Amino acid sequence: MRHNILSNIISINMSLLDHMPSSSNNTFTPPSIMPEYLIRHATFRQLQVFEAIYRLGSFTRAAEELFLTQPTVSMQMRKLTDSMGLPLFEHVGRNVQSTEAGRVLYEACRNIFETLANLEMNMADLKGLKLGKLQLGVVTTAKYIAPEMLGEFSRQYPGIDLSLEVSNRDTIIERMHANADDLYIMGQAPKNEIELVDYKFAPNPLVVVAPRDHHLVGKKNIPLEDIANEPFIIREPGSGVRDAILKTFDSQKLKPKIRMELGDNEAIKHAVVGGLGLSVLSLHTLLLEGREGPVVILDVEGFPILRNWYLVHPKGKDLSLIARTFLEFAVGQEQLTRDRLIKLWPELEEILNKEIEQIDSSSKSTNKKTRKKKSLKK
Numbered sequence: 001m002r003h004n005i006l007s008n009i010i011s012i013n014m015s016l017l018d019h020m021p022s023s024s025n026n027t028f029t030p031p032s033i034m035p036e037y038l039i040r041h042a043t044f045r046q047l048q049v050f051e052a053i054y055r056l057g058s059f060t061r062a063a064e065e066l067f068l069t070q071p072t073v074s075m076q077m078r079k080l081t082d083s084m085g086l087p088l089f090e091h092v093g094r095n096v097q098s099t100e101a102g103r104v105l106y107e108a109c110r111n112i113f114e115t116l117a118n119l120e121m122n123m124a125d126l127k128g129l130k131l132g133k134l135q136l137g138v139v140t141t142a143k144y145i146a147p148e149m150l151g152e153f154s155r156q157y158p159g160i161d162l163s164l165e166v167s168n169r170d171t172i173i174e175r176m177h178a179n180a181d182d183l184y185i186m187g188q189a190p191k192n193e194i195e196l197v198d199y200k201f202a203p204n205p206l207v208v209v210a211p212r213d214h215h216l217v218g219k220k221n222i223p224l225e226d227i228a229n230e231p232f233i234i235r236e237p238g239s240g241v242r243d244a245i246l247k248t249f250d251s252q253k254l255k256p257k258i259r260m261e262l263g264d265n266e267a268i269k270h271a272v273v274g275g276l277g278l279s280v281l282s283l284h285t286l287l288l289e290g291r292e293g294p295v296v297i298l299d300v301e302g303f304p305i306l307r308n309w310y311l312v313h314p315k316g317k318d319l320s321l322i323a324r325t326f327l328e329f330a331v332g333q334e335q336l337t338r339d340r341l342i343k344l345w346p347e348l349e350e351i352l353n354k355e356i357e358q359i360d361s362s363s364k365s366t367n368k369k370t371r372k373k374k375s376l377k378k
Contacts (some may be wrong), residue, residue: 039085044116046080049073051109052086054098055178071261081110083122103301114179121320132322133161137181141265144284144330145202145309146185153329160322160336168263170238176314182323184279186313187240187282195315201330202337205283205304205348209295222300224252231277232256236263244305245280252302269295280305283341283348304348306355 006314012075019169052062067363081088086101098106122290124132135154137144143166151164165172165181173190190199208227215221215314216230228249235242249256259277265285272279273294283304311330313319319327342349 003363006304008324023093027043041083042080046076046083047109047112049076050102050105051113051178052079052165053077053089053096054106054109055174059096060263095361110178117179118318123316124320124322129322129325130159132159132320133163134322134326135163135165135181136183136185137167137175138185139169139172139187139240140166140189140263141204141282141285142166142185142309144265144282144287145204148167149187149333152333156329157322157325168236168238169239169240176247179314179317181212182313183327186310186312187307188243188313189310196312197315197317198310198312199331200334201306201311202309202334203352204307204309204342205341205351206241206280206307207283207286207298207304208278208280208298209272209286210278210298211275212294212296214278214296214298216278216298220299222298224249226299227278227298227300228254228256230257231259233256233260233262233268233271233277233279235265236261239263241280241282244307248305250287250300258369262267283345287340299347304351306351 004008048067049062049066053059053066055163056062056065059070059077060066061074063070066073077088084101084105088102088105089096090096090099112216118134124253136146143164146164146166154160154162159292167175169186169190172184172186173193176190176194176196184261186198187204189196195200200288210217216226245256260271262271265281268279268281269285271277280303283297286295286297289295311327313323338352342352
C-alpha cells in the first residue's frame with residue numbers, strides 16, 4: 001500500500017502557527033501551502049530507501065537492510081529522483097556519494113521520520129500496552145540473551161509487535177546515530193562517540209574455551225602466558241569482545257597467537273571443536289548446549305573477564321511507554337539471568353559474589369572519604 005508523505009510534516013510552517021489568530025470556535029484555517037506535487041509523487045518507502053542508502057553509502061547494503069532486491073532499490077531511487085527534479089547521488093567508482101540536493105533531502109527525512117516516530121509513540125501510549133511495537137538493536141553476541149527476554153516479555157504483553165536487529169558493534173552505533181531503534185543492547189556503551197544513557201541488566205562474563213580433548217582441560221589457574229602460546233581464534237576487528245580480550249593480554253604484555261578471525265560466535269565454537277585453537281566467548285553463547293556441550297571452560301588466570309550487558313539509548317530520547325516498560329522488565333530479570341549462568345558454570349557464583357563484595361567495599365570507602373571531607377570543612 002502506497003503511503004503518501006504526511007502533509008502536516010512537510011507543510012506546516014511553525015512561524016505561521018506562532019502567528020495563528022486565537023479562536024474559541026476553532027474555525028481558523030491555515031493558508032493552503034500543501035506541497036501537492038510531492039504529496040502525489042513521493043512515498044514513505046522511497047524516503048526510507050533513500051535514507052538507508054545515504055546512511056550506509058551503498059545501494060547493496062541498503063537493499064540487504066530493508067530486505068529488498070537491488071533492482072527494487074534502484075527503481076525507488078529513480079522515482080524519487082524524478083520527483084525531486086535533481087540528482088540525489090553520484091557514483092564515484094564503486095562508491096555512492098550524496099549530492100547537495102541529497103544532503104538537503106536527508107535532513108528533511110530525519111525530521112519526517114522523527115515526527116512519525118513521535119506520532120507512533122504517542123498513539124501507542126494512548127492505546128496503553130495492548131498494541132504497539134518495540135524495536136531493539138543488539139550487538140551480535142547479545143542474540144544469545146535478547147530472544148529469551150523478548151519471549152518472556154511477549155508472553156506478558158502478547159499484543160506488542162517485536163523487532164530485533166542483530167548487527168556488529170559499528171553498525172549498531174550507526175543505527176544509534178540514525179535513531180533507528182527504541183533501545184539497544186551492548187556490552188560496552190560507546191560514550192566517547194555519542195551521548196548515551198545506559199542501564200546494567202545482566203552479567204556477561206567472558207571465558208576461555210577449548211575442545212574437550214585439549215591438553216589444558218582440567219588444569220587449575222592456567223597462566224595467561226600458556227594461553228598466549230596456543231593457536232587462538234578471535235572475533236573480527238570492531239568487536240567489543242575482541243577489544244576486551246586484547247586489553248587483557250596487553251595488561252600482561254602478551255599477545256595471543258591469532259590463527260583465525262571470525263565474525264560469528266557459532267563459527268568460532270565450531271572452529272574450537274575442530275581443533276583450530278582456543279578462544280574467548282561470552283558465557284551466554286554456551287547456554288544452549290549446557291554443561292555437556294562440545295567445548296569446555298578453562299580455569300585461566302585473569303578470567304573470566306567480568307563484563308555486563310547494558311540497555312542503551314541516546315541521551316534526551318523520549319522513550320515510548322512500551323520501551324520504558326521493557327526497560328523495567330529487563331532490569332528486573334537480572335537475578336534470573338545470573339542464576340541461569342551459575343547453573344551452567346557453578347564456579348561463577350563465588351566470582352560474582354566477590355565482585356559484589358569489592359563494589360560494596362569500594363562504595364563504603366568512598367562514602368567514608370566524602371564524610372571526612374565534609375567534617376574537615378566544618
